[in-house]
Amino acid sequence: MNKINETDEKLLCPIKYTLGIVGGKWKLPIICILSSGEPYRFNYIKKRLPEITNMMLTQSLKEMEASGMVGRKQFNEVPPHVEYTLTEKGKSLLKPLESLAEWGIENMHQEADNLSLCENCQAEK
Amino acid sequence: MNKINETDEKLLCPIKYTLGIVGGKWKLPIICILSSGEPYRFNYIKKRLPEITNMMLTQSLKEMEASGMVGRKQFNEVPPHVEYTLTEKGKSLLKPLESLAEWGIENMHQEADNLSLCENCQAEK
DNA sequence: CCGTATCCAGGTCGATACTG
DNA sequence: CAGTATCGACCTGGATACGG
Numbered sequence: 001m002n003k004i005n006e007t008d009e010k011l012l013c014p015i016k017y018t019l020g021i022v023g024g025k026w027k028l029p030i031i032c033i034l035s036s037g038e039p040y041r042f043n044y045i046k047k048r049l050p051e052i053t054n055m056m057l058t059q060s061l062k063e064m065e066a067s068g069m070v071g072r073k074q075f076n077e078v079p080p081h082v083e084y085t086l087t088e089k090g091k092s093l094l095k096p097l098e099s100l101a102e103w104g105i106e107n108m109h110q111e112a113d114n115l116s117l118c119e120n121c122q123a124e125k
Numbered sequence: 126m127n128k129i130n131e132t133d134e135k136l137l138c139p140i141k142y143t144l145g146i147v148g149g150k151w152k153l154p155i156i157c158i159l160s161s162g163e164p165y166r167f168n169y170i171k172k173r174l175p176e177i178t179n180m181m182l183t184q185s186l187k188e189m190e191a192s193g194m195v196g197r198k199q200f201n202e203v204p205p206h207v208e209y210t211l212t213e214k215g216k217s218l219l220k221p222l223e224s225l226a227e228w229g230i231e232n233m234h235q236e237a238d239n240l241s242l243c244e245n246c247q248a249e250k
Numbered sequence: 251c252c253g254t255a256t257c258c259a260g261g262t263c264g265a266t267a268c269t270g
Numbered sequence: 271c272a273g274t275a276t277c278g279a280c281c282t283g284g285a286t287a288c289g290g
Contacts, residue, residue, distance in 0.1 A: 011157065011222075011223070011226040012153060012154060012157050013229070013233075014225070014226040014227075014228075014229025014230045014233055015153060015222055015225050015226045015229055016153065016229075017229040017232075017233040018225045018226070018228055018229040018232075019144070019153075019225065028137060028140060028141065028144075029137060032136065032137050068232075089232060092228065092231075092232075093228060095224070095228075096221075096224040096225050096227070096228045097136075097140060098136070099220070099221040099224045100139070100140050100143045100144070100221050100225070101136040101139045101140045101143070102139075102221070103139075103143055103217065103218060103220075103221045104138070104139025104140055104141075104142040104143040105139045106217075107142075107143075107193075107214060107217075108138075108139055108142040
C-alpha cells in the first residue's frame with residue numbers, strides 16, 4: 001500500500017500546497033535557473049527567459065520571496081543592483097522536482113511526439 | 126550537485142510534462158480517489174467530489190484516459206455502468222506525488238496559517 | 251537597472267439544461 | 271447512469287508605457 005492510499009485526500013492538501021509554490025508559468029523555469037545555487041541578477045534571469053516580461057518576472061520573484069523559496073539581496077548602488085538566490089527551502093524542493101522529472105523522462109517518450117512540447121528546451125529524443 | 130543543476134532547463138520539459146498530466150483543478154483529486162487501485166464508477170467519484178460538475182468530471186477522466194493514466198471499462202447494460210481505474214502508468218506516478226506531499230507536509234506548517242488552505246481536507250494541525 | 255501601472259485577450263472552469 | 275451542449279464569469283498572463 002502507498003501513503004496516498006492510506007490517507008487519501010489528506011495528502012491532497014500538501015501536494016496542492018507544493019504545486020501552488022511552483023504554480024504559474026514562470027516559477028519553475030526560474031527555479032531551474034537558480035538551482036545552481038549562485039545568486040543572479042534580475043536582468044540575468046531575464047536574459048535566460050527571453051519571453052518573460054519585466055512584470056511577470058517581478059511578480060514571480062516577489063511571490064517566491066513571499067513563500068520563502070527565493071532570497072532577495074539589494075545593494076544600494078546606482079545603477080541598482082539586486083541579486084536573487086534559492087533559499088534552503090528552495091533547494092530542498094529540488095529533490096522532489098527531480099522525481100517528477102524522472103517520471104516524465106520515463107513516460108513522455110512512450111507516446112510518439114510528446115517532444116514537440118519541448119519548444120523551449122534542448123532535450124534530445 | 127543535483128540533476129537539475131547538471132542539465133538545467135533540460136529537465137524543465139519532463140517536469141512540465143508531468144505537471145501537465147495532473148494539471149487542472151480536478152485531476153489530482155481524482156488520482157487520489159483512484160489511488161486505492163479499485164475500479165470506481167462515475168457517480169461514486171462524483172459523490173467523493175461534491176463540487177465537481179458532470180462536465181468537469183467527464184472532461185478530466187477523458188483527458189486522463191488520453192494520457193494513459195486512467196483506464197475506462199464500459200459494461201453494456203441498462204442503466205449504463207462504467208468503471209474507471211488507475212493504469213500502471215497512473216500508479217507509477219503516485220511515488221513522485223508522495224515526495225511532493227512529504228515536502229509539503231514539512232514546509233506548509235512553518236508559516237502560521239497555511240492550514241487555512243485546507244478547506245477540503247481533514248488534515249490535522 | 252529594476253521595477254510599476256494600466257489595460258486587454260485567451261483560456262479554464264462553472265451553471266444550467268438536456269440525452270441515449 | 272453516464273454523459274453532452276451552450277453560455278458566461280473569472281483569472282492568469284501579455285502588451286505597452288512609465289518611474290525611482
